[in-house]
Amino acid sequence: MIDLGNPQIIDSEIEDFFSKGGTLSTKIPGFEERFGQIEMAKVVANNFNNGGISLIEAGTGIGKSYAYLYPAILKALNKELDENYTPTIIATSSITLQNQLYDKDIPNLLRYLDLEPGSIKYSLLLGRNNYLCYKRFKEYAENNALLIDLIKGFNNWIKTTTTGLKMEIQDTILNSDWNLVCSDSDYCVGFKRCRYSGLCYYFKAYKRAQEADVVITNQHVLALDSKIRAEKDEGYEVPCLLPPFNTLVIDEAHNFKEISRKILSEEFDCAGLKDALNLLFRKDKKLLATTLELILQQFKKGIELSAEVFNKDRKQILAKTAAVETEISELKGKKLLDNEFNFNPATVDKYSALFEKIKILLPLCEAHYKAVMDLQNRYAKLEVEENNYLSNLKFVCSKLDCSICAMKSILNLATSDNRIYYLENDVIKIAPMNLGSFLSSNFFNLINSIVCCSATLTTNKNFDFFINTYNIRALCYTTNIFTSPFRYDEHMKILIPEDAIAYNVERDEEFQKYVTQQVRKAIIASSGGALVLFTSYSMMNKVYSTLRNENFKIFCQSKSSSKQELLNKFKENINSSLFGVASFWEGIDIPGNSLRLVIIVKLPFISPSDPIYNGMKLLCSPQNAWGLFNSYSIPSTIISTKQGIGRLIRNNEDRGIVVFLDNRL
Template identity: 30%
Template structure:
């Protein structure tokens, strides 16, 4: 493109340009799309390098002692930068240091254009999980010899820039033209680059590539339609031997596993006999292949789709990206697979087109998200938001542009032929295997099977989550944020919301709606907003007053609403306010409906865009009525066999409240509406049994009357050689000491264990409060280890896990979601510490209600409910350690109840045959040193 770019990276003593200094500089000059010059040097900062920076960069005080000061290299950098773009991976950081160091050296500030490769990567690679330099290098297969060294980082950033510039060059003309007004508003000065590329494409008049589909001023990735396959299919047993032989001969590292073949046969038998099956398959069994092969062959033979349901997106992606392509090589027929998710996962092109044409002032995240979506359209097959890494503000835009049953024009929509949701449904109707999630499975159930293709057989992986997900879908919930977001989306007549647009449309087409009518709606909206905010504030105050724990508690606290609570005077005031809010919501819906009626009367005069607005507006009215019904159901009515509770962020906004009502048990609902309607349901997980039987899961899922087949497949790993379970006998029980003392003991123990294992440790907690306290104390004890804490450091579970893997000496602190689904194979994880046995808090509303019901029926709430739940969670936590045949590691359980109580035996028996050692911590550490 003929531009000159200087890519710069600085390593520094800290993050503040005013007080910190540069310790290394790396620079790469690019001209005519080629690297033509490199410059790098240590820099003497004339102050000590902090230990953390030394560990991160590998640069010591000795390295920079005889290096030039910045004044000495400033002329070389200034010469390089003359007439160039300044490029960096996170420009605000490097440019701020450059300007400060130049000023200190007596130079004027750099005033040329700049490009931030973080921002450019976010726009042009919208699907990447992380925009950290080393992860982008890994994705693009760029060699990154020394991360956090300026010369290596500058080199990688330069190669990344070349890739991104080339990516701009390959984008279709229509995409570039749609992007041009957006890139003008970005922080990087790339408008000229895009304009030049547009001019070049217009001059060349090149035909767009064959894989691009141009429609209504958008460029899409061209889709290949599925082919029907009518070939006859033999049974799984007829195919099994040839499949296993092909696996052994074609896959270098494949081992025929006895357990995997056992599971294949069990799945095939259950499907053939029209029976339900429960399979607990230990880690390393290869259960995905074990259920996919027989179930898909069976479905193909019967001419019905096989539905596979998972709980996590990661497992869905693994099935689609790894397992299905392998099956296509193994099976004697072409396999059509489709992924189907909830409708709001998919982009609505009609809404996006409308948003793209808006010229109202937009924030940075909205602009970046629109640019991401335009690039993504050329690459996506599915239009699924899970493929995107949206900025936080972009998630708000997604709420406006996602597909929605209430605002769908269906066949009247100009984008119907290219609708991502309807395309996904069509693919699912044609597919041999439909991969979905537990949420959609239940959404389909409560919507009378309108979403998934008709199916009689289903495999449910991660089945230990089924009861929890089912409870969510058979229940009702709302919260202040969804309430406020709805009113925000409506907006008054002066805003840019749906009501304002509808009001302007009424004026344009001279409808019967008067200015007085508009004023009445504005007033109604204002009343609902004020009263609604008051209601949620009162609920927050109510939870805060009633909650017995410290007001400094972190995260949400919950309060179950029972007959005793309902006698409270404040609760009576809450109900009065609720009655007013529900009445006002009904009035608001009626007033909004008058506008809708007036617009419908002039329907024949509306353009396509205006008709789309009308459908969105009608959907919004339905949502107002839905919000009315939810508040009425949750607060103004009592429901037998349901538990109702509030959750509040005690330290959060004063109206941050969530309201829930869920059935205490869902066993009967599942039995009647799900299991009785299916020929065969295969439920599998690594954790289904308690005390070596399936009784708990059978009872809680309503499977007792169906007498399901049960099968336990042990893990093929050699736990007796690969792992040890260590229980320090000198660690205090939490009930015997003050919390501060327990935190101190936990922190000291973790620190001592980490010294032996060199970090590489995952510490699992049962509460955020304890996690934060222990994290803080360990941080005070040592700077030797990198500490990463869930809820302390920002980011998702996947992001925190990736950060953990980057460092040799790291400790990862996790709770809730970290007990399962975290996969850290190899030497990255050598030690797992379980601080407390994972019992749920006895006052959690669902658990308390279940316990009461059990006790009333003569059961034992602890033995029949709390203990089985904790054992299943404990097994999940233990499973984080050994993920492959070659992994070795130790599990420390700091909770002596595992050996000092009668029920502790159930936790120990739930584990594979792992050697158990108990004794004072110093003895266990001596043993561990020798073993590791």
């Protein structure tokens, strides 16, 4: 029974809901009590009551989403009694889980509790580039009038969509097209100035989140929200990308490390900088003037700047940027700079010529940024008809600002001991090596209640890898492991062929031939129903190329097919097989006979050429390199392997086999 007179969640409320004979058992046909689910819900409730950090590994089948959603609902029902009440934020790494929570789990729980619609407000808030920007779409349609079918499809979708989310049409649009019409903070002129503000899907989602009791979001938004708060020196008691909050659940928490690293990274992109600088000098074919000239024409007086002065500065910056590009190209030619060769303080002298060129470019960019920002601020005060000019100025300022920050970081290389510098597609990337110091002080130490859960949060039955990664050992935390109720010993077999080969680079071709033969045999033996997990696109494509004309159906991950589209085809064709890398190792749910065999081609060790891992090795002493392998690479591999195995058994009826083709297991 729910106690509406007590802001504290008590154990009896959890038991009355989840236990045999309780609320759920009267609502769900065939209900089975799960001890792990009850205990996890109690841990979450205690966390919400008393604060702290709760680390939870909940095996597949525990029902962990209900175990944290129910306490969140109880917390919301008693919000009038809590003077410090804030919403519960739930952040996941996969869209699949976000949709499940928002579209299925929360509505079901509210129905089971016989709660009136609206008694608990809940919302879905994703990163803004997941939402259509109607203003950018109108511009896209005007500039691409020949793409009749695509524009028509967009217009038909806009008539029916209430969310404007890409996921609704992701099977019908290329990423390159979506990037031109999605919401983007660098182009946004602001809700008050935009003529299409009433059709701003992102603002509507943001506003709903500010008023919600439970907010479902992704880990990218959570990490970016934390970064912005830290930059502004603000706590979590004020709104940012997310509303004010002091209660947080991070599901699929094993992914938060790399997502946070990506958000906290910087980059210096010469090509992107040049494109931004040229944006204001593109000529309008109808008005026969550049964007900058048209902007300056809006000022009747009080503007002493001229297009000629701007253009002179731009050309100077372009020339110095080209010099930096040339130096990067020469370093690549000398094998001194690529994704395997990081900048590091010990070898800083090798890059002195590059640093000198950046030192020349930096003040030019700073001066130009100041001039463009001044123009942007002046233009924003004008009472003119809304157009693209302000969004163009914002984009240029944003790109200049990011470039300036990255150049300063590069020039601070010699004194940096916590950053990894590397090249990726001719872009200099700067990533934090140790995430713990930032996240511990700006995240875990500032939020009252944090629950981190996943089916794979431990290695060797302990949480040391997670604790050390986030530097939370000195903070108040608890750990709990709730094992899966599934009988893996009876329902799943793990096989390693006697002739399995230990992979190494020198035997790559031999290993590929072996994998092709074994995958073919296994698919034939199981009559399909196989999920084949690779660690590289290269090997996957080679094996697929050899087997694609065999007498069995294979679906293969590619850039032209969405993940969900492939999964749907695989489920519908019960004797088909599916080849995938990376994202297919986790976050996919294929219960039933469609999936009865998982083949793990190679153990998912971090590649020796991975820039982050390689950078860590370069920055540690030779005697500590083996320790890094044991403390970082091995735990990461264990977690990824557990995720891959976890694709097979998704309910009590599932049966199947996992085959490892790598004998290093």
